[in-house]
Amino acid sequence: PAFVRAVARGIPAVTDSSSFSKDLLMNVKYTDAAGNEVNPQLFTQGGDFRMVVTIKNPGVLKDYEGLALRTVFPSGWEIINKRLNDIPQDQNQAAGYQDIRDDRVYTYFDLPMNRQKTFVFHLNAAYTGQFYLPPVSCEAMYDERVRAQTAGRMVTVTPGK
Numbered sequence: 001p002a003f004v005r006a007v008a009r010g011i012p013a014v015t016d017s018s019s020f021s022k023d024l025l026m027n028v029k030y031t032d033a034a035g036n037e038v039n040p041q042l043f044t045q046g047g048d049f050r051m052v053v054t055i056k057n058p059g060v061l062k063d064y065e066g067l068a069l070r071t072v073f074p075s076g077w078e079i080i081n082k083r084l085n086d087i088p089q090d091q092n093q094a095a096g097y098q099d100i101r102d103d104r105v106y107t108y109f110d111l112p113m114n115r116q117k118t119f120v121f122h123l124n125a126a127y128t129g130q131f132y133l134p135p136v137s138c139e140a141m142y143d144e145r146v147r148a149q150t151a152g153r154m155v156t157v158t159p160g161k
Contacts, residue, residue, distance in 0.1 A: 016135050019151040024064070025056040025116075026148035028136050040133065041153065043125035045160040048080065051123060055138050055148075056116035066141040069107040071121060074131030076157040079105065080122035095119065108141075125157045 030040040031050045038049060051071065057064050073079060081100050094117040099106040107119055133155045139147035 016152040019135070019149055021148040023058065023060050023146045024067075024138060024140075024148040025058055026136070026138055026150065027054045027056075028052070028150050041155050043077075043155070043157050045125055045128050045157050047125045047160075049123055049125070051121040051136075052118060053121070053136060053138075054116055054118045055111060057111045057113055059114040061146065063113050064111045064140055064143075064146060067109050067111055067138055067146075068141050069109070069119060069136075069138045070104070071107070071136050072104040072134040073121075073123065074133045074155050075103070076125060076127040076129055076131040076155070078124045078126040079103070080124055082122060128157050128159050130154055130156050 135152045137149040
């Protein structure tokens with residue numbers, strides 16, 4: 001018997017710059033600790049910030065069950081996991097389940113008609129360099145008609161002072 005193993009490493013050759021919204025509205029913004037909106041394309045190393053994702057059911061179809069929000073973060077950013085060290089969590093209580101990994105967070109929830117839910121992700125610009133910020137996407141797991149996605153883009157973390 002012969003076995004073949006293919007391994008690929010590196011930076012994506014093509015970035016996914018497509019954004020769309022189909023029967024689901026999604027807004028993604030980045031804020032500092034005071035809640036002021038900031039530009040995600042340029043952060044200083046060591047700075048903390050938040051990604052705020054708001055998902056709205058426009059009431060076109062029905063109540064949505066089984067939505068999956070996929071947030072993948074650039075290599076230069078780190079997730080500040082509020083579940084560790086018994087830090088109180090005031091955000092993301094609307095999630096039915098949240099899977100926090102090293103570089104991504106999967107959030108699962110239901111969303112009734114004409115309602116919205118907001119999820120906040122605490123992040124840190126940990127490493128200097130230029131990195132790819134993949135698209136943020138949300139979709140109904142059992143209905144391909146319902147989905148939304150932001151465009152991916154390059155981001156930069158500059159050295160601190």
